[in-house]
Amino acid sequence: DTGVSQDPRHKITKRGQNVTFRCDPISEHNRLYWYRQTLGQGPEFLTYFQNEAQLEKSRLLSDRFSAERPKGSFSTLEIQRTEQGDSAMYLCASSLGLRGGANVLTFGAGSRLTVL
Amino acid sequence: RKEVEQDPGPFNVPEGATVAFNCTYSNSASQSFFWYRQDCRKEPKLLMSVYSSGNEDGRFTAQLNRASQYISLLIRDSKLSDSATYLCVVSFIGNQFYFGTGTSLTVIP
Numbered sequence: 001d002t003g004v005s006q007d008p009r010h011k012i013t014k015r016g017q018n019v020t021f022r023c024d025p026i027s028e029h030n031r032l033y034w035y036r037q038t039l040g041q042g043p044e045f046l047t048y049f050q051n052e053a054q055l056e057k058s059r060l061l062s063d064r065f066s067a068e069r070p071k072g073s074f075s076t077l078e079i080q081r082t083e084q085g086d087s088a089m090y091l092c093a094s095s096l097g098l099r100g101g102a103n104v105l106t107f108g109a110g111s112r113l114t115v116l
Numbered sequence: 117r118k119e120v121e122q123d124p125g126p127f128n129v130p131e132g133a134t135v136a137f138n139c140t141y142s143n144s145a146s147q148s149f150f151w152y153r154q155d156c157r158k159e160p161k162l163l164m165s166v167y168s169s170g171n172e173d174g175r176f177t178a179q180l181n182r183a184s185q186y187i188s189l190l191i192r193d194s195k196l197s198d199s200a201t202y203l204c205v206v207s208f209i210g211n212q213f214y215f216g217t218g219t220s221l222t223v224i225p
Contacts, residue, residue: 044215104165107159107160110159
């Protein structure tokens, strides 16, 4: 499978626990994005990487959230001390990083988080 | 103000109908525009990029009006399989991608 892979697909956790999601982008894509989506809303930008460099973070990304892409390949998104408001679908996407209309996002299937 | 605004619908149309969605964006420096389709509990998938001159892909036609800062999607001869949420996406300097809330379409037999 040469698409974007995310793991786990579903995670149920208790409030206060830490969770980590992993994303494996399409291999030749140098940009990797994390989004969060709740029911009835469009995806909300969280952060993105160009290779291993984290270039931008949304104000939505509180101190409890951290993302890494240590070798410019896979990325992890960790949420510490989870809260019920963190329940959402966490989507990863990657792109070639080209300019203009050719810079298209390809999404993974998402990791659905439920915080009890 | 949100970067991208869409009418959430829902739009319920009979098979064979023509339906149009509009989307407005706030940043006049936005450079790239897309329509994505999202099925229930699935990830968004690219439907089509939107070019300045407008573009067509089968039954789907996308238009961009930079002066008025809106994007449209026209679906002709609607099929049951077109039922989904359609997300308007705008990119600024090719870095961040801003998504609308999506417009829900149900095509009725």
